[in-house]
Amino acid sequence: MGPWLKTAPGRYLLDWELGRLDHAVTDAFGFHALQLGLPEVNALRANRMPHRWVVNDAPVVPEPLPVPVPHDDDITTLPPEMSVALASEFDALPFPSDSIDLVVLPHSLEFAHDPHLMLREVERVLRPEGRIVITGFNPASLWGLRQRLSAARLGLHLGRGHPYLPREGEFIGYWRLRDWLRLLGFAIEGGQFGCWRPPFATPRWLDRFDWMDGVGERWWPVLGAAYLLVAVKRVKGMRLVGLARQQRRTGRAGAAVLTQRRRGAVPELERECE
Numbered sequence: 001m002g003p004w005l006k007t008a009p010g011r012y013l014l015d016w017e018l019g020r021l022d023h024a025v026t027d028a029f030g031f032h033a034l035q036l037g038l039p040e041v042n043a044l045r046a047n048r049m050p051h052r053w054v055v056n057d058a059p060v061v062p063e064p065l066p067v068p069v070p071h072d073d074d075i076t077t078l079p080p081e082m083s084v085a086l087a088s089e090f091d092a093l094p095f096p097s098d099s100i101d102l103v104v105l106p107h108s109l110e111f112a113h114d115p116h117l118m119l120r121e122v123e124r125v126l127r128p129e130g131r132i133v134i135t136g137f138n139p140a141s142l143w144g145l146r147q148r149l150s151a152a153r154l155g156l157h158l159g160r161g162h163p164y165l166p167r168e169g170e171f172i173g174y175w176r177l178r179d180w181l182r183l184l185g186f187a188i189e190g191g192q193f194g195c196w197r198p199p200f201a202t203p204r205w206l207d208r209f210d211w212m213d214g215v216g217e218r219w220w221p222v223l224g225a226a227y228l229l230v231a232v233k234r235v236k237g238m239r240l241v242g243l244a245r246q247q248r249r250t251g252r253a254g255a256a257v258l259t260q261r262r263r264g265a266v267p268e269l270e271r272e273c274e
Helices: 008-026 115-125 141-155 174-183 203-208 211-219
Strands: 032-036 049-057 084-087 100-106 126-137 186-194 226-233 256-258 267-270
Touching: 008 186, 008 226, 008 256, 032 115, 049 211, 100 115, 100 141, 100 186, 115 126, 115 174, 126 141, 174 186, 174 226, 186 211
Parallel strands: 032 049, 032 100, 049 084, 100 126
Antiparallel strands: 126 226, 186 226, 256 267
């Protein structure tokens, strides 16, 4: 997917996704953060955890892509050299169970051999109350429609051309992915769509329809070309609680003294004050 991100629609998509990823990971606290796939882009640049890894399923790390600066001045980014690069299969991560606080999947599920197995492995390494952030293409969008039409034309040999989006991807719908996460015990924390411009290939035509971003976000948000989803791993019987505090005893009760006994009457008790 790295070469596609160098195209005009790829740069447009990357600008939107990095802005949303910065806000999603900057407030995620812990000690260990993990990015699976797309090593050309530092999706953890706004995260402040001391230990960060970028895992790629190929032994060769590609050159980083030029990325836009954060739109928000409150976002502080770190250089990619602060992350450690690893080569590993996504469905067999070299981390113990319940050891990672944050996992980011930038379009990784769409290019995985078995996305279900990959999600189960992510659930294994995540700590209870750990977060998972996923980005993906929306099949129910104009971009997804053009991708299917291009694939149908190539399959029927109706002409030359190439798919609008990366050919290797198998795109997973937003609502379908929510169901997968719920089955694994995740609680959906939030999600959003973006990139409502038509699927043009040149920056000139994409810029002409920049007004559709504002209109689409208001009137047809679920038809955006991309989405971002945030979920939290829930474990029954485990919740983050504060420190237990011992309550001070304000005073001790005095001894009860029998003061009067009469036939047929209830004994009266009085307390001695200290």
